Amino acid sequence: MKEYKTDVAIIGGGSAGLAAAIIIKKSGLDALILERDRELGGITLQCIHNGFGIHEFKEELTGPEFVQRFINEVKHLEIPYKLDTMVIKIEKNKTIYAVNNKEGLIKVIPKAIILAMGCRERTRGNINMPGFRPAGIYTAGQAQRFVNVEGYLPGNTYVILGSGDIGMIMARRLIWEGCKVKAVVEIQPTVSGLLRNEVQCLEDYDIPLITSYTVTKIHGRHRVKGVTISKVDRQFDRIIGTDRFIECDTLLLSVGLIPENELSHNAGAELSSNGGPIIDNNLETEIEGMFACGNVLQVHDLVDLVVAEAKRAGINAIEYIKNRYGKNLKKKDKIKCLTGENVNYIKPDLINKSDISKEIIFSFRVQRPERRILIQFKDENNNIVFKRKKRYVIPSEMIELNINLGESGASDETKTIKVEVIPQPEVLIDNND
């Protein structure tokens, strides 16, 4: 078995992995990128629409243009990478096993690991959609790859379930390729992706957005012939007597993304409620020297934010190798972060007590939309250690806050920090945002 030694092994050659590799190489350390696809770039390559790079490059780019800049830099810096290489196992001691069709089974022994495997789409199975299995049912991202990269159209007449951004962007894309899109069906009472996509992808092309409805039956034995959609109540249960049949030959599912963490989990890293690994404020998992960034940690709204997080993971991996690697230091004491009212998940899951007086980036999502809210961080004695007002929150927008908790009363005596999103008390409303 061939063996490779490197400072940092990076699993995944998408936007996150590339950005992390660049910062590591520039510090003078070595990196090795392991990518399972035939080329570097990841999913950003198939997102051919524009709207990327506004934070990172201060200009509006398409997905391929955005990631090409990182690929070019990786090549310019001569950072080694392996394509068509699938990591199959990470051991607790961070030894990596991977396979490719040139070398067979290979072993990579790194000092640190950066997990950058991204996320995958929720499928029909994830949303418990029963019935026959005719051809013509795809996830939206799968269809996106067929249409934008491989050069196939998966069908002619579509219904799209789920009004996430990928679903709406695919609706417009399919219209542009000469297909028909009968409807975008959304189980929630409101659109779940960005408003700009609702306006530019659906309204511009008169595609109906049918909210509070879901697909309750798929018709057709060999090929999809149509779907039945039904109105749902607040518990998302079907309301009898509201069935409508829509003829179509293809059903696209845009019903959410899940961080892809089988490797991390099997390595011994515990996962938190959002499907990403448990990490501390340095993006370090519970396995010393293994860091996580990008959509494998939490699904982001923008690739720009993925890249920013990946750079932090890179910097922290460098710090680990320079100051902690091989020293067998005692595990640091940590403060646990907990989710309270209307908070879906919170990253980081843990805060090193020694870092309590540093700026820490917190990110989280709410469970339901709400206007005029107060974000509160409380310790285990219900002392408020941070609060901020916000005009509105919606689940489709990740909230990121840069906070120094030490300044507002948290200390290394603190045991837990609970984050909650509550309506603003009346007295606060007259202040501005």
Added chain:
Amino acid sequence: MSKTIPEEEKTVRCIVCPTGCEIHVKNVKGELIIDGHTCNRGEEYAKDEFIAPKRILTSTMRVNNGLLPLIPVRTNQPVLKEQLNNILKEIAKKIVNAPIKMGDVLIENVLDLGVNIIASRDLIRV
């Protein structure tokens, strides 16, 4: 590009920020009456959307001898919404040869609109 102001009224859903204001634009004898916006950027956006809505067009073009059968392309600047379909037809007619570099002009001055179709990525020849 000069264009006369349309003689109508329109409700524009603002996409400048996620608040999503509904902005009403009305042409009263050549003068635009705009209301419903809550910021200046919203006013600008509504004005542009009323007079001449523009979009960046992104699509794919067929490729000979490339690693992939398609290359993602875009217009190098926003184009009038009403021109999108015509430009898509021009893109569909064309087949280009690999290798291609990001930014390469694949169709120059498409339909005499003063807009180029450029490649969104590198594509090697195989």
